[in-house]
Each structure stands twice: as structure tokens, then as C-alpha cells.
Amino acid sequence: MTDRPYHHGNLRTALLEQAARTVREHGADELSLRELARQVGVSHSAPRRHFADLQALRAALAEAGFARLGAELSNAVDAAGPDFAGRLQATASAYIRFATDEAALLELMFASKHHEQSAKTQETAERAFAVILELIREGQAAGILDQGDPERVGKLLFATVQGIAALVTSGMVEATQVDELVSDATRLFQCGAAQRAEKRVSRRS
Amino acid sequence: MTDRPYHHGNLRTALLEQAARTVREHGADELSLRELARQVGVSHSAPRRHFADLQALRAALAEAGFARLGAELSNAVDAAGPDFAGRLQATASAYIRFATDEAALLELMFASKHHEQSAKTQETAERAFAVILELIREGQAAGILDQGDPERVGKLLFATVQGIAALVTSGMVEATQVDELVSDATRLFQCGAAQRAEKRVSRRS
DNA sequence: ACCTGAACACCGTTCAAGT
DNA sequence: ACCTGAACACCGTTCAAGT
Numbered sequence: 001m002t003d004r005p006y007h008h009g010n011l012r013t014a015l016l017e018q019a020a021r022t023v024r025e026h027g028a029d030e031l032s033l034r035e036l037a038r039q040v041g042v043s044h045s046a047p048r049r050h051f052a053d054l055q056a057l058r059a060a061l062a063e064a065g066f067a068r069l070g071a072e073l074s075n076a077v078d079a080a081g082p083d084f085a086g087r088l089q090a091t092a093s094a095y096i097r098f099a100t101d102e103a104a105l106l107e108l109m110f111a112s113k114h115h116e117q118s119a120k121t122q123e124t125a126e127r128a129f130a131v132i133l134e135l136i137r138e139g140q141a142a143g144i145l146d147q148g149d150p151e152r153v154g155k156l157l158f159a160t161v162q163g164i165a166a167l168v169t170s171g172m173v174e175a176t177q178v179d180e181l182v183s184d185a186t187r188l189f190q191c192g193a194a195q196r197a198e199k200r201v202s203r204r205s
Numbered sequence: 206m207t208d209r210p211y212h213h214g215n216l217r218t219a220l221l222e223q224a225a226r227t228v229r230e231h232g233a234d235e236l237s238l239r240e241l242a243r244q245v246g247v248s249h250s251a252p253r254r255h256f257a258d259l260q261a262l263r264a265a266l267a268e269a270g271f272a273r274l275g276a277e278l279s280n281a282v283d284a285a286g287p288d289f290a291g292r293l294q295a296t297a298s299a300y301i302r303f304a305t306d307e308a309a310l311l312e313l314m315f316a317s318k319h320h321e322q323s324a325k326t327q328e329t330a331e332r333a334f335a336v337i338l339e340l341i342r343e344g345q346a347a348g349i350l351d352q353g354d355p356e357r358v359g360k361l362l363f364a365t366v367q368g369i370a371a372l373v374t375s376g377m378v379e380a381t382q383v384d385e386l387v388s389d390a391t392r393l394f395q396c397g398a399a400q401r402a403e404k405r406v407s408r409r410s
Numbered sequence: 411a412c413c414t415g416a417a418c419a420c421c422g423t424t425c426a427a428g429t
Numbered sequence: 430a431c432c433t434g435a436a437c438a439c440c441g442t443t444c445a446a447g448t
Contacts, residue, residue, distance in 0.1 A: 008412085008413085011412085011413090027318065029318075032439090032440065032441090033440085033441065033442090034439080034440060034441075035439095035440090042413075042414095043413065043414045043415070044414090044415090044440090044441090045413075045414070045415080045442085045443085045444090046412080046413050046414075048413095048442080048443085049411085049412060049413075053441075053442075054440095054441070103317055104317070107315075107316060107317065110312075110371050110375045111312060111375075112232075112308055112309070112312065112374050112375055112376065113232065113234075115375050115376035115377070116376060122376065122377075125375075125377060126377070129377065148389075152382075152385065152386070152389065153389075155372065155377075155378055155382070155386060156365075156369075156386055156389050156390060156393070158368070158372065158377075159365060159368030159369040159371070159372050159378075159386065159390075160361075160364060160365045160368050160390075161368065162368040162371050162372065163363070163364030163365050163366070163367040163368025163369070163371065164361075164364040164368070166315050166364070166367050166368065166371060167360065167363065167364050167367065169317050170315045170316075170317050170320050170330075171317065171320035171321060171327065172320070172327075172330060172331070172334070172360075172363075173360055173364075177357075177360070180357065181357070181360060181361055181364065184353075184357065184358075184361050185361060185364075185365075188361070188393050188394070188396065189393070191393065191396040213431085213432085216431085216432090237420090237421065237422090238421080238422065238423090239420080239421060239422075240420095240421090247432075247433095248432060248433045248434070249421095249422090249433090249434090250423085250424085250425090250432075250433070250434080251431080251432050251433075253423080253424090253432095254430085254431060254432075258422075258423075259421095259422070
């Protein structure tokens, strides 16, 4: 519309937003620094000031993705009622929703390279994981989840949900089956503690 | 060594083998049709006869990967002893071993695009899944696993193992933690049936 | 401090031509 | 049937120069 000033002003953000759009609409393979620069209305070498190379932009995109994922998991927990089973289910569902809405982004987020190279991406990923960890602690305090190293239980839950997401986005599981898989998974996690509660009851009788 | 004939003779296989090597050593992003042609000693347009484009080569690579994965899961089941818990653990471990040895290949295998485009890749992936499915049926017949739609239980197991693999290759879980996660996971799957067995016992008392 | 424009080496893809 | 070589449009990356 209006002619742009020489300095874009917010180039980094503009590039990341356009990149996120491209990934969503055309997949991560379609990312191109030159094309992004063109779409944002800047010379092809301008992005260089903000991203050393394409890989750096991808890492930044992954990091932003983990930040959004963490926020959405956090929102899901907060919005859920007091019942723990419901909270667990809501969190897992939020993860899967993110995974299916942003399949290409999630694929990029779990691409091994960023984590090796960008400590910041790794850190943001861990903050997303922290939401799950906190939920696990809550479930353990309520006696609903297996008492064991919460890190360990949390990682297994994270893995399970991520695995369901991977199967869905890769087409090996139908979108219609997701809900039952998620509820099977969350039920499984409540099984160990329930089993021990059962023992306690039977010992009393 | 000897000068090559005009016809390579086995170009398709040679390209796939070199591509697998490249993915293993340098990652999937490093794949280049021109470079592969050079390494195999053929003109840059020769691959075109065998792979319509780079994406087609990647799909073929993914398919070969699922074939290998299926074979290794199958071997793991066959080599394991009669005890079901051990068979389950052996299969899950074989999956994780493949995932860590061939991290970049697994990432490529689960890239959504192939499955959408290549029915053959999808089919080979399902044959790998069939090994897990068969194991689930075995566990159900032995009364060790939850009786429910085996497809559903199998998919959850597949998802869990794939999720653990994703967390490891993305660096969010240490390689040293893998074994305990796998054994936690397999134990969890044997929990539902154990729980009901517990109930049966307590009802009798 | 931030951006431009020319330059370089590389790539995927196409196609007429060779064996 | 299979492969070559020139051609085209594109890309990532670099760097001296502009504001």
C-alpha cells in the first residue's frame, strides 16, 4: 500500500510470520530465503542480517513453534475443570490439535538438527514439556498417577502423545481414530495407580 | 576401477544405496540428484529415468526404510524367547535401535508427503505395523494384554515407541534413558489385563 | 545499524540428441 | 530402453557499496 521506508523496521518478525504461513500452506521444503524476502518486499540479501542462513531461520521457526505449543498446552490445562482425568485428556487433545493443525511445523520442530545446534530451541521445547511435567506432579499428588520419577512418567506421556501425532500426520492413523487413541492412552497412564489402589482395597477385605 | 559400460545396469539400486548412505552420514536435507549422479558416475540427467523427481527418490527411500524396519521387527520377534513380556520388550527395543541408528532416515520415513503421494510407501509401512499387530494378538491370546480391538492397541503401542524414538533423535531424551522408557512403556501395556486379573482374584477372596 | 545489487557456484528439471 | 549435454530458471551465500 504505502511505499515502504528504507528500513523495514520489523523484518525479523515479518520474515518469521511469512515463513510460518509458507510452512503451513506449502510445507517446510518450500521454504526459501529469496522467496520470503520477495514476499516481504525486501532485497534477497536483507534476511542475512537476521538469520545467518536458512537453517537458522528454521531453528527460529521451530523455537516459535515450541513457544506456541507450550502456551496452548498451558491454556488447555488452565481451562480444564478440577477433575484430573479431564485435565489430562484436555492437555493431550490440545497437543494433538496443534499437531494436526500445524503438521508441517511440528515435523520441522522435531527435526533433529535444531536441537543439536540451537540451545534456545532446546530450552523452549523444555518449557513446553514443563507443562506436562507439572500436570504429572498434580496427578501423582492426587494419587491418580503412578508414583515414580515425574520426569520419567512425563517423558513417556510426551512420547505417547507425540507418537500419536506422528502417526496421524503421516497418515497411518485416521483423524477419526485420534480421540479414541488419546483416551486409551490417558486411561493407560491412570492404570498403574488404580491397580495399586485396587490392591489396597483387596488387602483390606 | 574398470571403465563402465554405457548402460549402468543397476542405476536405480545404486542411486538408492548411495542416497541411503548420504542420509545416514549427512542428513536428508543434503540429498541432491546431481550429487548422487556424480557419486554413482553417471550424467546428471540419468536418474530421471528411474525417479521422476527428488521427491520420488525420497519416497522410494522411505519405502525401503519401512521394508527394513519391518524386517528388523520381525527378526526381533522371532529371535526372542517364549515369554511374552520379553518378546514385547525385544520388539520395542529393535524399533528404537533402528530409530537411533537411522535417525535421519526415520525422520524422512515419517515425513507426511510420501504417504499422501505414494500408496506403495503407505503399504510397506503397514506391513511393518503388521508385525506389531501380530504381537498384540499373541499377547491378547495369552491374556497378558488388554482385550480390545488389536488394531487400536497396536496403534497405541506403535505410537508410543515412535514417540520415544522421536524424543531421543530430537535430543529431548538422553540415549541412556531409552531403556527405562521402553520398559516403562511395555509394562504399562501389560497393566490393564493385570489389573483385571487382580480383580478376579480379589472377587474370589 | 540495516539494506541493496552484482557475482559465484550450485541445484532441479526439460529436451533434443546420441548409443 | 537407457543415457548424455546444453539450456533455463531458480537458489543460498558472499561482499563491496549505499543510506
